Amino acid sequence: MTDAAIQITDLCKTYAGGKVALDHVNLTVPRGQIMGLLGPNGAGKSTIINILAGLVNKTSGSARIWGFDIDANPRNARNSIGIVNQEILFDPFFTPLETLEIQAGYYGVPKAERRSIELLRAVHLEDKAHAYSRTLSGGMKRRLMVAKAMVHSPPILVLDEPTAGVDIELRQQLWSYVRRLNEGGVTIVLTTHYLEEAEELCDRIAIINHGKLITDKPTRELVNMAQEKVVEVTVDRDLATLPAHPQFEKIEKSGERSLKITYLKNRATAGEVLNLVQSEGFAIVDVSTHDPDLEDVFLTLTRAAA
Numbered sequence: 242m243t244d245a246a247i248q249i250t251d252l253c254k255t256y257a258g259g260k261v262a263l264d265h266v267n268l269t270v271p272r273g274q275i276m277g278l279l280g281p282n283g284a285g286k287s288t289i290i291n292i293l294a295g296l297v298n299k300t301s302g303s304a305r306i307w308g309f310d311i312d313a314n315p316r317n318a319r320n321s322i323g324i325v326n327q328e329i330l331f332d333p334f335f336t337p338l339e340t341l342e343i344q345a346g347y348y349g350v351p352k353a354e355r356r357s358i359e360l361l362r363a364v365h366l367e368d369k370a371h372a373y374s375r376t377l378s379g380g381m382k383r384r385l386m387v388a389k390a391m392v393h394s395p396p397i398l399v400l401d402e403p404t405a406g407v408d409i410e411l412r413q414q415l416w417s418y419v420r421r422l423n424e425g426g427v428t429i430v431l432t433t434h435y436l437e438e439a440e441e442l443c444d445r446i447a448i449i450n451h452g453k454l455i456t457d458k459p460t461r462e463l464v465n466m467a468q469e470k471v472v473e474v475t476v477d478r479d480l481a482t483l484p485a486h487p488q489f490e491k492i493e494k495s496g497e498r499s500l501k502i503t504y505l506k507n508r509a510t511a512g513e514v515l516n517l518v519q520s521e522g523f524a525i526v527d528v529s530t531h532d533p534d535l536e537d538v539f540l541t542l543t544r545a546a547a
């Protein structure tokens with residue numbers, strides 16, 4: 242299994258008090274990819290990340306990070322991963338530069354090999370190198386957390402909700418940094434609630450719900466699972482009666498001269514929709530289509546598993 246950046250096998254976690262947060266999760270993160278971990282609140286995403294980080298003890302199962310078992314080889318496992326948690330954690334009295342230097346010292350990175358200024362530049366904080374960290378804005382602190390996770394140049398970076406509550410511009414900056422890291426060979430795992438972003442950024446997406454893995458597929462394949470497609474047609478005169486055909490799921494009026502036709506991609510085509518409308522004697526003035534996206538798939542899968 243040396244090709245996996247992270248290999249999780251039969252992982253279970255029951256918290257004190259009896260809450261089952263992970264229920265036999267099997268998950269492989271291939272090297273070099275950007276993997277999204279999605280799921281509703283309380284699904285178990287942070288529990289997985291915290292087990293990998295050594296912050297939460299698993300109940301059973303195993304996990305390997307870059308080939309190192311987290312129980313048998315905890316030091317190597319920990320050195321192979323950089324984790325950005327949801328909470329912002331660092332001493333507010335240190336400057337960003339000191340924060341990175343201390344973290345590098347913690348990981349035993351020799352002074353000559355430290356890249357603190359380079360990292361600050363990468364997250365657009367070079368000019369804040371000597372400011373007190375407590376004076377940084379929320380977004381700057383978050384970027385500092387990302388730089389801090391990279392001081393020991395791990396081959397894997399894990400980001401737990403890195404853009405929650407972050408404005409669009411900063412989000413874009415963070416994503417472009419994540420993309421650059423990935424292009425440089427770093428495997429990325431991220432949890433996010435922004436499905437659009439996961440769709441845009443991730444090569445592969447795993448969805449977890451109630452502690453169970455419900456899917457793990459390349460993003461394109463997952464989005465293609467959505468079967469429902471909608472075609473909206475504007476015609477040349479008012480619609481008195483609606484055309485009907487059993488091949489389509491739903492035909493409804495969306496305006497005096499427009500109708501919305503929903504069909505399943507495996508049962509019909511847009512051409513057939515247009516033929517039906519024309520066969521009823523209407524001329525088509527305009528057409529628009531709505532493609533299903535990750536949100537449709539996510540809702541279908543998490544509802545089915547509820």
Ligand SMILES: Nc1ncnc2c1ncn2[C@@H]1O[C@H](COP(=O)(O)OP(=O)(O)OP(=O)(O)O)[C@@H](O)[C@H]1O
Nearest residue numbers: 256257260262280281282283284285286287288289
């Ligand atoms: N320390 C704890 N003690 C008891 N239960 C916990 C603890 N931490 C988490 N849980 C419970 O375990 C379940 C999974 O939580 P987890 O934080 O892993 O979910 P999540 O998918 O990361 O959610 P979110 O998107 O809200 O961060 C939830 O029901 C949560 O309430």
